[in-house]
Each structure stands twice: as structure tokens, then as C-alpha cells.
Amino acid sequence: MTNTLHRYGDAASFHDDYVVFAMCCRGKNDKDSVPKLRKFLEIALQFKPVNLGDARHGGALRPSRTMNPTSHWDRDIRPNFEAVIAGLDTPTTAAAVFDNRVAAEDFVKAVVEADLGLSVNISTSIDGAEQCCAHAGIPRHSVGYSLGFEGKTGHLPNEDVLKLATMCGHGMVAASLAKKMIDWVKEGRRTPEQAASYMTRFCSCGVFNPSRAKRILIEASKRTK
């Protein structure tokens, strides 16, 4: 889940990006962890997440293996949270994505009270995570900082594309697709919601934040450079 650590942007740009995920430690608490991971996702549902996912099967908006041609004109872009919960069948990483601090804080508090015994992490701005812990009345245990991208950064795309593409840290959202979606929104060929949904389907663990993507698409489409 380092894939959520290196999202591109400054702290302020994560005001609508809170990824909370639960995972078990192999050999320590992975036995009988599936119902606990499901419970984690069920609790998340109460706080209106913008995405849910499990690292094995994917997120709440998935590609279709048998797409009907007529769906070009009527594509369903609503997330299917129940399918994620029902499909979780193996010890893996379960993630819930929120687009506001209050929901994330309340969710973390509820997870602490549920006492599932799984490791739970919050991936967002440093302040945002501290506030979630304070709201739940617990001290932080460990913290992993992102120091950002280094090396041959000339290979990287522009900042707007980078913000979109790094929301799937596994790299499944291609920079070319993100750029194309910015262009399509700019041209009025697709709405920001539709453009965000295309990228969301490529994220195979459900941590892509379609709400933040929509905001970035709108901001990027108004830029002149």
C-alpha cells in the first residue's frame, strides 16, 4: 500500500483525500481475518466512502468482461460497494476512501471501537492523519513519510497528470489516459465524473479517489498551459 503514499501534491491538495486501509500481518493475525476485513468495509459504508476496494479483486467500479455495445450510450458509473464486500474472500488489504475529513475521522473512531485486531493505516496529509487519531483518542503508532519523486524526474508528466496518475500507486492509471481525460473534459466530450470513472476502473485495488480526480480534472481543464 505504498501505492497510496506517494500521491503527488502538497498537503492542501489532500483535503479531499483520505485513504484508510486495514491489513493483516502474515503469520501473526491473518488467520480468520476475512470476516474482520469485511466488517471493516461494512463499517466504512456508514460514512459514505467514495471508493472501497480489496487488493485482490478491485474497487467499487470495475471493468466489464462482457460489455454490451449499447452501454456506450448509458454507462453506469455508480460504485458498487456491496460487490466489493461480498467479493472479499481472502486475507488481503481492504481500503476505504473518503473525500472529507469529518467522514474519515468518524470512520477511524468507529474502527477503533470495533477492535478488529487488524493493522489500520491512514494515508493522507500528515496533519489530516493526526487529526483522525486525535478524534479517536489514540496516539499514532508508526509513521511512513513520503519524500516525493527523485532521480530522472524529466521522465515524469506534468503536475495535473501526475496528480491523477499517482492516485493508483501501482501505476495502473496510465499518464496517457490521464492526459487524454483532461483533454476530453476540456473539449466537453465527457463530464468530469465520466472521465474520473474511466480512470477509476483501472485501479485494481480500489484506492483511486474519483472525487479528488473530478476536482483535479475541472481545475486542469481550465488551465491555459
Added chain:
Amino acid sequence: MKINPNKCVACGNCTYVCPMGAIYIDPEIKRATINRDECVECYSCFHGLSQEHLNPTMVRTVRKIFQMMRLRFDPEPDVCPTAAFEPDELVWPRVIRRAFSDPRVPHESTGIEGRGTEEVKTNDVSGRIQVGEVGFTIEFGRPGVGVWMSEIQTMCTALAEIGVSFEKKNPITSLMSDVSKGQLREDVLGEKVLSAIVEIKARIECTGQIIELVHRIEKQLDTVVALGVGTRCDAEGEDRVVAPILENLGYQLERAKTNIGIGRATND
């Protein structure tokens, strides 16, 4: 991965969704084609594109008519209209590409999907990073650049020379033929992956030295590097040691993952 030329209609949708930019329309054969050297077997094309199962001849005919009339059909951009992608049977060492690039496949060495690492995410249960220690995740290749295993070895051998400890439960460490020297197996060095993470652990006082070394070595590599630095907080949930070191080194700390410490060992 391969594209069945009998099915492909050269719609071009897949050229945008390949994270490595390894798919192009070959003008000679007028079919989407995969650059096999650059393909990292991430399966993003196969898993991420929705699939229709239209008749290829019919689709080509319609496209030709539209092209002649200078009309452009405006299809969904995340669809392969004829389900033309077909996975190859991967053999060693090419199978390494998929193991490191397709996040749906758990790494055999750790049993974990994604990049196969637990880092400080389970530190409340594993105790992997203790007070006074710092854990580094040195990730290569993402987003969309990729990295050759030989480049990872360049970094690992340099790290080994200053005596760092490589995390045992890590997919890259599991490929090392000599962990003390940071050397990878000879037969995997020619493989390219979407990204990979080297995990090391050291005393906190070595933080600056390690970062300086990574900076020096990354200049020799033709890829991007993302550094993560993990540490254990004190009893009050504060990190009063590592963050100041990083800030003194010039880093503006924006994002982190925070382990909230509610995990515990429950296996019998």
C-alpha cells in the same frame, strides 16, 4: 501479453491505457502491437479495459466508412471492442515482470499483493521498526517509467557497502543471490518491471548518510525513485526525531501513512 491480430481493429484505445506506453498501432499491419522489451506484463490492458465481443470484420468496415467520411465515432475510451488481448504463458525469467508489475498477483516471497511489502503498515503487530530505528522504502520506476533489475542492483550493491540491513520479507531481497553484497540473481538482471521496492533498516543516526547515498546513486539510473521513510512514534504518538532530520535535509513533509496502532497478534 499479446494482441490477436485477427481480432484487433486498431481502434487505438489500448495505446492510451498502457502505463509504459508500450502499445502502438503498427502502420504496416494496421494492428495494435506491443513493444515486447518495454512491456512489463502488468496486465493493465487485459484487466483494465472492458471487453466487448464484437465481430472484427464488422467493426473494421464501420471504421473504414467513418474514416472515408471524415467522421469520428466517439466510443468509450476504456474498451477493447473485440477482446483482442490474450495473456502469454510466461516463463522464467520473464515471469518476474508480471510478479512485480501486476498488483493483483501476490508475491510468492511475501504472499502480499501490490509491491509485496508490509513496511510500517503492520509495525504494530510485526515490530519490524523499533524505537531508534528507521525503515526506508526505496521505490523505483513509478509512475510509468519502469526500471531494469540491473538498475536496482546498482542501488542495492551501494547500500550493501555501507552495511544496511535488507528486509528479509521483501520480493527484491528474495531475488538476491548474495544479500551481504546486495547482488541479484544474474538471470533476472535483464528484466524490466513497472516498479519495485527495496526495503532497508538502519539506526536513525544513519538517515542522512543513506539519503545522501541514494541521491548519489540515483543519478546513475535512468528512472525515477520515490523514497519513503518510516519510524516508530513515541508513547504520545509523536515523532520528534526523524521528521526534524528530514526537514533539516530540506524535505517539506506533505504526506504520510500513519499506522494507528490497533493491530495485534491473534493467530494461535
